[in-house]
Amino acid sequence: NAGVTQTPKFRVLKTGQSMTLLCAQDMNHEYMYWYRQDPGMGLRLIHYSVGEGTTAKGEVPDGYNVSRLKKQNFLLGLESAAPSQTSVYFCASRGGPTDTQYFGPGTRLTVL
C-alpha cells in the first residue's frame, strides 16, 4: 500500500518548456488535489477533482491544466513553464471518516 506517489521528484525546466506531473493513489479515493507550496505563502490549491473524469479550479489555476482519466491518477500539466512556477508541488487524495488528505512526497520544480 504505497499511498500517494508523485513522479518525478525533481525537475529543472527552461522557460517555455512543457511537462506533466503524475500523481497516483492506491486508496480508491474519489477526491484528489494539486497544491503548490512557496516560502511564506503556504499551500495553495491549483486544481482538484471530485471523481474520475471531473476537474475544478482552485485558488491559483492559471498556467496549469489537469486531467483525471482514471480514478487512481491525477495529472498536472504545464504547457509553457514560467519562472513564477518554480515551486514545490504536492498532490493529495482525500478519504476516510475524518476527511483526511493524504499527501505525496512532493515534486521540486525549478524553471530557469
Next chain:
Amino acid sequence: SQKIEQNSEALNIQEGKTATLTCNYTNYSPAYLQWYRQDPGRGPVFLLLIRENEKEKRKERLKVTFDTTLKQSLFHITASQPADSATYLCALGTGGGNKLTFGTGTQLKVEL
C-alpha cells in the same frame, strides 16, 4: 478579504512543556478545521480534525479547540519532545467541505 493567520515566528519551547499554536481566520465559515504536521522536504501529515459543532478534540498528547465565535483554533501539544519539532499547519474545510484552505504554518522547535 479572507485570511487564515498562524504565528509566522517560530515557537521555541523546552522539552516537557506544553506548546500552544494559534490559528485565526476571517471571512470563512468552515465546515471543519484540521491540523497537519510537515517535516522539511516532506508532505503534510494529518493530525486531528474538529468539526464546526465541536469544541474540543483530543488524541494522545494532542488537543485542539475550535471557537467559531472567536474564529480561532488552538492546538496544544503536552509533554513536548524534540521529535515534535516540525511545522504545523491549520487548514479550513471550505467549498462545502470539498477543499482545504491552509494557513502558512508555525514552526515549532522543542529544545532539550
